[in-house]
Ligand code: SF4
């Protein structure tokens with residue numbers, strides 16, 4: 001697979017550092033919003049069971065965008081030297097159930113465990129979901145303010161990718177090796 005730094009040169013002439021910097025700012029905003037939501041859930045009697053080593057959300061078929069890969073390349077430039085986790089879990093998971101690229105983990109991993117709320121395109125219907133390990137929370141009865149409504153952040157992620165690469169295509173993480 002071509003390194004992103006080569007792709008930058010061949011397309012938009014943007015530096016990998018600039019895209020990674022933009023994405024790190026995006027991640028900081030996502031992390032702050034997730035942290036606030038987690039605190040609100042705890043305060044209102046809905047604590048999550050998420051903890052280090054709990055990794056059933058780290059499944060094998062997750063894919064990410066090129067801008068997310070840019071952050072991995074910046075913070076873990078030798079990530080290809082890692083031995084990928086055997087098939088059945090995310091290739092970045094270690095044997096203790098910890099993420100080996102935690103500081104650069106992609107967007108979806110930062111929202112793992114939160115009650116998810118997704119609106120359809122005309123915002124008339126919504127679907128909700130939550131990790132089965134957090135199934136003690138009745139996600140359908142939660143107020144919308146206690147759910148992660150995914151569209152806003154995902155649109156921002158798409159905009160960053162399209163502005164940089166001309167697309168928001170996704171790459172399976174296992175394809176990195
Ligand atoms: S990148 Fe890290 S947090 Fe995300 S699924 Fe893989 S191991 Fe889990």
Ligand code: SF4
Pocket residue numbers: 049050051054055056057058112113114131132133134
């Ligand atoms: S999302 Fe589920 S599997 Fe992942 S850390 Fe939280 S409780 Fe564990």
